[in-house]
Amino acid sequence: MTILDENSEVSHLRAEEERILASFTRRLMEIAAIPGALGTGSSPTAALNAMRLPAIALDRHGCVADANAAAEVVFDDNIRIKDRRLFVRDPDSRSLLKEAIDQLTNPQRLDPPALEPVIVPRVDKLPVIVRIWPFEGAVHTPAQAVRALLTLNALGPRPGPSAAIIAKTFRLTPAEAKLACIIARGAPPDTAARELKITRETARNQLKSVFAKTDTHRQSELVALLLQVQ
The missing domain is CATH 1.10.10.10 (Winged helix-like DNA-binding domain superfamily/Winged helix DNA-binding domain)
Incomplete structure (x- = not known):
């Protein structure tokens, strides 16, 4: 087997892992939403932190309600929390993220929209893939309830x-x-x-x-x- 064959196999494996992660995360989002929905005061990002999955909870206004420890590791000058908002330095991805969150928090929408991942470039690093996971029915919950979770996939050597x-x-x-x-x-x-x-x-x-x-x-x-x- 050549090095090229091995690299090709690993690339295919990473793509398959990415697909499985997306499917698995969707189910995990539902589980993570339960504590907040039940009013237990537990952070919806805690279960994801146990899985070492960086996650940020947004309230119905699009403000950051919580971020787990795994997410804190990802934050740098390229992507971080600023004034209770998720801030990204790259203007194009910042605009896409704002548009996605605006759609998510639009009170006129009865159903949460299907949102594409936002790719956030980083200086001297590989990008971060930000996925947005809406919670159905969250618009009918109190102001501080979680409207969505954002998961951060920081690419690079693990x-x-x-x-x-x-x-x-x-x-x-x-x-x-x-x-x-x-x-x-x-x-x-x-x-x-x-x-x-x-x-x-x-x-x-x-x-x-x-x-x-x-x-x-x-x-x-x-x-x-x-x-x-x-």
Whole structure:
């Protein structure tokens, strides 16, 4: 298998993960809305924070009612909360976000609109994908009730699972576990070799051993398996 084949497989896997995440998040939004709807005082972003999903709750006026800790990690000069509003520096995406929130908070609408994600560019970083999840019937709730949740998907390298846990789970050597952590991010063996300061041949031999011990045969299968390790 060539590096190009491996990169193509990982790109396909990431696209599939994105589709699954969108479907899963929609259901999670419904679950997260329950505490607020019941008036328990619990934050609707708390359940999402437990899933390490950055989320911001908006009230019926489009103001930020709450933001979880995972969202705080994403905030920088490009995207942040300012004066109880979600502020983005890029003027085009700022305009799109404002238009979407205005649609969402329009009291004349009986049903929440289907809103497209807003892509927020960042200086010297990959963009953040902002998805808007309306809550049906929220316009009939009190002023401070949650009207919608925004989820933030900050693109870029993500930390892989713990090398120690991977080693114990699949009986890998410490060197193999370190390689597996890098592969779990979707990186090809050549990138792993550079990060670990080993030769390409050593990285490929270690990867073959990892395949054998995890009963996988392709990098996409291995990544999918490793991403399940918490």
